[in-house]
Amino acid sequence: MSKGCKVYFMDILESISKIEEYTKGMEYSGFTGKSLVYDGVVRNLEIIGEAVKKIPADVKKKYPEIEWKKIAGLRDILIHEYSGVDLRIVWDVVVTKLPPLKESVKRIMKELA
Template sequence: MRDYRLYIDDILEAIQRTEEYTAGMDFEDFAENRLVVDAVVRNLEIIGESCRALPREIREKYPDIEWRKIVGLRNILIHQYFGVDLELVWDIVRNKLPELEMKIKEIKRDLDASSV
């Protein structure tokens, strides 16, 4: 079984990649660039899958993170790819991921401090 701390790293890496891929873009640039859209959607899938794989105890300890919504988005992206709402994806990238990144970094700090 994979160490759940690696899922935390996966989430952070996927957020950072998404930020890198969309840097300097507005919604129109994003929506017109299929390569970036595909990369962002893939990284959102990774975030959702990694959140799903975290132990229940971790998810319960940090209830301010919308774990179910994150996993739910992953399910939508996987199963309804061609019906994905790009405006919703863009809103998540710009407005939700920065907050999630801060919270996941907090979890990482807490885990690192408890393992010393």
């Protein structure tokens, strides 16, 4: 794996770790009631999406189980439609999508090392 590509995967893992830290022990109601947490989560989802956009297409093709386009698309929505973002969708991503993404990225980094 190229050094640049590794950095993108490291950015993804770092952002997921931050989101996990921000939301640890939190329920949806707590998430929606804390704007600092929400803002931090959204910012790190944007970073994940930006990193995904920079990963080379040949690497993405090797791992079709990851929803690369959806991740990048979420980033675009968060950046361009910030005031209209549905908090339920953001929370669902945090709870259901990030844990498997984290495991997949860890596996990819081992395989491409």
